[in-house]
Amino acid sequence: MLRIRVNGELREFADLDPSMPLLWLLRDHLELTGTRYSCGEGLCGTCTIHVDGQLIRSCTTPASYADGKSVTTIEGLSGKTADALRKAWHKFQVPQCGFCQAGQLMSAEHLLRTSDKILSSEEMDSAMAGNICRCGTYTRIRDAIATAAVELDS
Amino acid sequence: MSNPTPNNPTSTRRDFLRYTVAGGLSLAFAVSKTGLVARSLQPNHLFDEAGGNADWSPNVFVTLAADGTLTIIAHRSEMGTGIRTALPMVVADEMDADWDRVVIQQGDADARYGSQNTDGSRSIRNHLNAVRDAGATARHMLIAAAAKLWSLPASECRAEFHTIVHDASKRQIGFGEIAASAATMPVPSNDQLQLKTPQQWRYVGKGKPLYDLQDIIDGSAKFGLDIKLPGMKVAVIERCPVLGGVAKSWNESVVLAVVGVEKLVHLPAAKEPYSFQALGGIAIIARDTWSALQGRKALEVEWDPGKHRNFDSEIQRADLIQSAQHKGTVVRENGDVDTEFAKGGKRISATYDLPHLAHVPMETPCATARVTADSAEVWMPTQTPQSAQRSIAMALRLRPENVTVHVTLLGGGFGRKSKPDYGVEAALLAREVGAPVQVMWTRADDIQHDYFHADSALHFEATLNDDGMPSAWLQRSAFTPIGYTFNPKSKTGSGGEMGQGFSDIPFDIPNLRVENGPADPHLRIGWLRSVCNIFHAFGVSCFADELAHAAGQDPLDYLLALIGEPRHVDLDAMGVQYSNYGGSIVEHPIDTGRLRAVLMRAADNAGLRQGPPSTKELRRGVGIAVHRSFLGYVANVVEVAVTDTGQLQIPRVHIAVDCGLAVHPDRVVAQMEGAAVFGISLAKFGRITAKNGRVEQSNFHDFPVARSIDAPQQIDVDIIPSTEPPTGVGEVGVPPLAPALLNAIFDATGKRIRSLPINQHDLSRDPLAD
Numbered sequence A: 001m002l003r004i005r006v007n008g009e010l011r012e013f014a015d016l017d018p019s020m021p022l023l024w025l026l027r028d029h030l031e032l033t034g035t036r037y038s039c040g041e042g043l044c045g046t047c048t049i050h051v052d053g054q055l056i057r058s059c060t061t062p063a064s065y066a067d068g069k070s071v072t073t074i075e076g077l078s079g080k081t082a083d084a085l086r087k088a089w090h091k092f093q094v095p096q097c098g099f100c101q102a103g104q105l106m107s108a109e110h111l112l113r114t115s116d117k118i119l120s121s122e123e124m125d126s127a128m129a130g131n132i133c134r135c136g137t138y139t140r141i142r143d144a145i146a147t148a149a150v151e152l153d154s
Numbered sequence B: 001m002s003n004p005t006p007n008n009p010t011s012t013r014r015d016f017l018r019y020t021v022a023g024g025l026s027l028a029f030a031v032s033k034t035g036l037v038a039r040s041l042q043p044n045h046l047f048d049e050a051g052g053n054a055d056w057s058p059n060v061f062v063t064l065a066a067d068g069t070l071t072i073i074a075h076r077s078e079m080g081t082g083i084r085t086a087l088p089m090v091v092a093d094e095m096d097a098d099w100d101r102v103v104i105q106q107g108d109a110d111a112r113y114g115s116q117n118t119d120g121s122r123s124i125r126n127h128l129n130a131v132r133d134a135g136a137t138a139r140h141m142l143i144a145a146a147a148k149l150w151s152l153p154a155s156e157c158r159a160e161f162h163t164i165v166h167d168a169s170k171r172q173i174g175f176g177e178i179a180a181s182a183a184t185m186p187v188p189s190n191d192q193l194q195l196k197t198p199q200q201w202r203y204v205g206k207g208k209p210l211y212d213l214q215d216i217i218d219g220s221a222k223f224g225l226d227i228k229l230p231g232m233k234v235a236v237i238e239r240c241p242v243l244g245g246v247a248k249s250w251n252e253s254v255v256l257a258v259v260g261v262e263k264l265v266h267l268p269a270a271k272e273p274y275s276f277q278a279l280g281g282i283a284i285i286a287r288d289t290w291s292a293l294q295g296r297k298a299l300e301v302e303w304d305p306g307k308h309r310n311f312d313s314e315i316q317r318a319d320l321i322q323s324a325q326h327k328g329t330v331v332r333e334n335g336d337v338d339t340e341f342a343k344g345g346k347r348i349s350a351t352y353d354l355p356h357l358a359h360v361p362m363e364t365p366c367a368t369a370r371v372t373a374d375s376a377e378v379w380m381p382t383q384t385p386q387s388a389q390r391s392i393a394m395a396l397r398l399r400p401e402n403v404t405v406h407v408t409l410l411g412g413g414f415g416r417k418s419k420p421d422y423g424v425e426a427a428l429l430a431r432e433v434g435a436p437v438q439v440m441w442t443r444a445d446d447i448q449h450d451y452f453h454a455d456s457a458l459h460f461e462a463t464l465n466d467d468g469m470p471s472a473w474l475q476r477s478a479f480t481p482i483g484y485t486f487n488p489k490s491k492t493g494s495g496g497e498m499g500q501g502f503s504d505i506p507f508d509i510p511n512l513r514v515e516n517g518p519a520d521p522h523l524r525i526g527w528l529r530s531v532c533n534i535f536h537a538f539g540v541s542c543f544a545d546e547l548a549h550a551a552g553q554d555p556l557d558y559l560l561a562l563i564g565e566p567r568h569v570d571l572d573a574m575g576v577q578y579s580n581y582g583g584s585i586v587e588h589p590i591d592t593g594r595l596r597a598v599l600m601r602a603a604d605n606a607g608l609r610q611g612p613p614s615t616k617e618l619r620r621g622v623g624i625a626v627h628r629s630f631l632g633y634v635a636n637v638v639e640v641a642v643t644d645t646g647q648l649q650i651p652r653v654h655i656a657v658d659c660g661l662a663v664h665p666d667r668v669v670a671q672m673e674g675a676a677v678f679g680i681s682l683a684k685f686g687r688i689t690a691k692n693g694r695v696e697q698s699n700f701h702d703f704p705v706a707r708s709i710d711a712p713q714q715i716d717v718d719i720i721p722s723t724e725p726p727t728g729v730g731e732v733g734v735p736p737l738a739p740a741l742l743n744a745i746f747d748a749t750g751k752r753i754r755s756l757p758i759n760q761h762d763l764s765r766d767p768l769a770d
């Protein structure tokens, strides 16, 4: 029996293969489809979620890892950092196809929430390097994160 | 109800039929090449809700409800260009509607919409006028209805922001209130229709925020795999690693023992021409995705790999180079190149080669199907809903009208999702299994079984005059043609492929010959964002730079001299078969004036024309390229810095684009930014190889694409203001990036890379050279 808090709600899974990656647990069993599959091997960041506030690639992380922990997906991402980021995403009209964007926001939110200083663009780029955007929205992502960071700082 | 001729290309009739329902005006139109053709007129589902008396029909493009809600159908696929916002925005603008009251619905596959092929950078350029007419027609009818109500001449009334107003009497009435009456008004004829002037545009040329943005950032947007049907099974398919190979035996019982696996289905191997057939293989049907993937891991198949078993991409590379270096088929000749070459003079030659590429949209191919004895319903992220519909119908032996194709959002397309093989797989499996089936492709499936971008070699020779300019220029390309996918005998480039940046070379050179050499494909070949322009622009723009250096001249001045005076290049007069991307050559000539203008604009923005950069440090460089494709013009100035250890950095890319009228400027900018990153991906990393017929790459570790750290620090996009008809945008930005980047690397390091990608070369500083 796995007990996982997902976006604030306690969920129990009785006969679920505990080695099933969190990605498929979320998508197939909870119909939380905002977390997306792209590489399945931890290489692209599209499936990024938070487990107890930490950045996790859900495609390679077994469900058992989250037992007794708290999972946040894009559907449940909230708070002042998330608000500032979403606002900046609107301002810069960041997405193109949108497929990678949930993962980008999960990574960006973690970055801003856990850093205590204003980041240089090199620091932002290396922190975000695990999230591929095939459409190439990188410069806007950078601008949006920088703008959200300034708003949060003031 | 009339039944107009579908897709009659000669029809110029634009007559809107009227259909009255309780509470609203429902206008139907479909887009054909020549304009609007009247279509069936049934109210759509909004009236189901509002009036409860009508059937849903997707063949209605614009519906105005009594509460003022304006529903506009997006019949093109959204894969990241913003087209789901841009075209409906044009309709709303011509109606002078309030964008906040617009609801966009995605249209299913339906031939009555006209072409839905969202590729070839066509959506705006081929559909702008049609959707403007549609919006204007609705506006006219609303005005007529208000005028009648007020017993005033229609000429004194006008539409303003979702209302019809009469200025003198200060009367006004909302769109919704007058909708039912508008539906009874006569449909204005072509010459009665008054389009807005550019000064009157509310949205066109300015843009609106992306319609889908909020859904994207809160996770609710629906892509292909997000479709969940009751009783749905998930399938993954093990396909033969060699194209066309046949499964001889497999360990079925072992796989069936895996928890959650319910069934194995053998899909017969596709035979040439592969076209959009399902490739075939062993499908594992399971209760959920994880079980299907576990079953796949347990699966062992013995294959008869078939005739492509010995394919080796390195040998093909050598063959392509050979082909490009020997006489081929002449597709264009100006003057007499051989005679000029025979005169001697300074002769320069170079050969370039580029590997196969995979599309790798972030969303892998996927589709969900539900099939009955006489119908099928398929949900898929597709660029070409109608070809999906036809391909599925053919595979299931159904009539196309009994196959419904719903289009989800696409997590990127780049041409991959113009090929509906994955929808065919889902439909075949759903029929076999007797339940809804969702097919998901893993990233390895996607990379190994793509419709690959052609590998190519290009050979150039030129003789230089005393002034350093070429008196004769020969260029030859050899590449695996897309035609092979549809005709196994195809070995040479088509006129369309050669017309992508090669037979249409805009340089002013008295003796010029363009040739194509044969190639022997062993993979499915398909179009990828900007297609043959990728290698053609690469060769032409790099060779131009090589000549500039050979002549000891500034690359910018040299390129401008090669382009020559502003003029229209008349390929017709040269006897060149040229399709001009399906566009009219009168409306969209090959205009060297526009080509020069974007080049000079990008150069100015980059500071190139103030003379050589004064801060020029060692291992910093700048490169330029300019290219016309899909009727649009783009110049790139790329700045690079190469570290001593060979790390490539791209501080800035300056892009100037002339796309005619920019309907949604911010999305034009976004496409240019994205194209630059796409170009960096292919130039730096893009390389698909094959041994023993098998593609060797399988995921982003061995087929990398650009990440944040590879992206330019800054991308400046400058749109040339223009009132010319709109050109393509989505692909136009890709071709010049790679050559400009490689020219910059040469400028910085003195290394001339002629074989892509860059990561196959060592850019570290040679200690002996300094």
Ligand code: FES
Residues within 6 Å of the ligand: A036, A037, A038, A039, A040, A041, A042, A043, A044, A045, A046, A047, A048, A057, A058, A059, A060
């Ligand atoms: S899908 Fe998990 S990192 Fe790519």
Ligand code: FES
Residues within 6 Å of the ligand: A095, A096, A097, A098, A099, A100, A101, A132, A133, A134, A135, A136, A137, B080, B362, B411, B412
């Ligand atoms: S927006 Fe398309 S992959 Fe990032």
